Amino acid sequence: MSTILLFGSQAAGAEELTGTLKKVKDSGEIAIGYRDASIPFSYLDGDQKPVGFAMDICYAITDAVRAALKLPRLAVKLVPVTASTRIPLMANGTIDLECGSTTNNADRQKQVWFTNTHFLTATRFASKRSAQIDKIDDLKGKTVVSIPGSTNIVQALEINTARNLGMTILQAKDHGEAWLMVENGRAAAYVMDDVLLASLIASSKEPGAYRISSDALSRPEPYGIMVRKDDPAFKAVADAATAKLYTSPGGKALYDKWFTKPIPPRGINLNFPMNATMSKTLAHPNDSPDPALY
Numbered sequence: 001m002s003t004i005l006l007f008g009s010q011a012a013g014a015e016e017l018t019g020t021l022k023k024v025k026d027s028g029e030i031a032i033g034y035r036d037a038s039i040p041f042s043y044l045d046g047d048q049k050p051v052g053f054a055m056d057i058c059y060a061i062t063d064a065v066r067a068a069l070k071l072p073r074l075a076v077k078l079v080p081v082t083a084s085t086r087i088p089l090m091a092n093g094t095i096d097l098e099c100g101s102t103t104n105n106a107d108r109q110k111q112v113w114f115t116n117t118h119f120l121t122a123t124r125f126a127s128k129r130s131a132q133i134d135k136i137d138d139l140k141g142k143t144v145v146s147i148p149g150s151t152n153i154v155q156a157l158e159i160n161t162a163r164n165l166g167m168t169i170l171q172a173k174d175h176g177e178a179w180l181m182v183e184n185g186r187a188a189a190y191v192m193d194d195v196l197l198a199s200l201i202a203s204s205k206e207p208g209a210y211r212i213s214s215d216a217l218s219r220p221e222p223y224g225i226m227v228r229k230d231d232p233a234f235k236a237v238a239d240a241a242t243a244k245l246y247t248s249p250g251g252k253a254l255y256d257k258w259f260t261k262p263i264p265p266r267g268i269n270l271n272f273p274m275n276a277t278m279s280k281t282l283a284h285p286n287d288s289p290d291p292a293l294y
Helices: 002-013 019-027 053-068 086-091 151-162 175-183 194-203 232-246 249-259 276-283
Strands: 029-034 042-044 075-080 097-099 112-114 119-121 123-128 143-146 168-171 189-193 210-212 221-223 226-228
Touching: 019 029, 019 053, 019 226, 019 232, 029 053, 029 086, 042 053, 053 097, 053 232, 053 249, 086 097, 086 112, 086 226, 119 194, 119 276, 123 151, 123 175, 123 194, 143 151, 143 175, 151 168, 151 189, 175 189, 175 194, 189 194, 194 210, 226 232, 232 249, 249 276
Parallel strands: 029 075, 029 097, 143 168, 143 189
Antiparallel strands: 097 226, 112 226, 119 221, 123 189, 123 210
């Protein structure tokens, strides 16, 4: 880790800055992409301000960038993104960090890079308990919903074909719209990352009326803060900042703040304690997109 820190400092201090570090140094501003409803990673609080686990990580990276560039101040520009726009906005330079619930996978690595993994999730589905849907095969002939641009909808389409389930797969613009479809019965289930489903259930009017499937449509998948591809100097600063945070006592405290305690604006508690795999991942930071390594 010390090597990464040194590299990041040297790159930031050099006269010939390139990529994101040059962009940030020249403008005095770093652009953070945020989601408006990815609880508890990145969402709007009661004052319509972006908050969350991923946002706190991005602010730690921002502090490291400011220090590396030796800037007395660094303005933060907050830019809303969706599952469909986050990669294009990163690629075209609109945002410098994407702070949400984005899966780091080999396909996305062709377009963007990620810093160290900050969460592991798996694709499952949420439904009304009264529907008695728990296993993947229970979805046969049912209507489900997911979000375009997500890994989840790809997995739903693949398993629909592989198992000949005959599902009707609807697309929603965001988590709020997808969840409403389950609430009003337009869809029998919402296919999404399990932790996001936990947050939607905890936030719902009747948390006890819903459940998350025991069957998973995927192996554990890593979330990472997205950065621009082919920009090793900026990634080095981000990697050093996240590794320092995750391996410190502050890393566990930050996790507990968002996953095991009441969170704004309504004081809901996801009751999603850190498991052994997640603890090991934070203790040994890495940016691998390979689910087999977790």
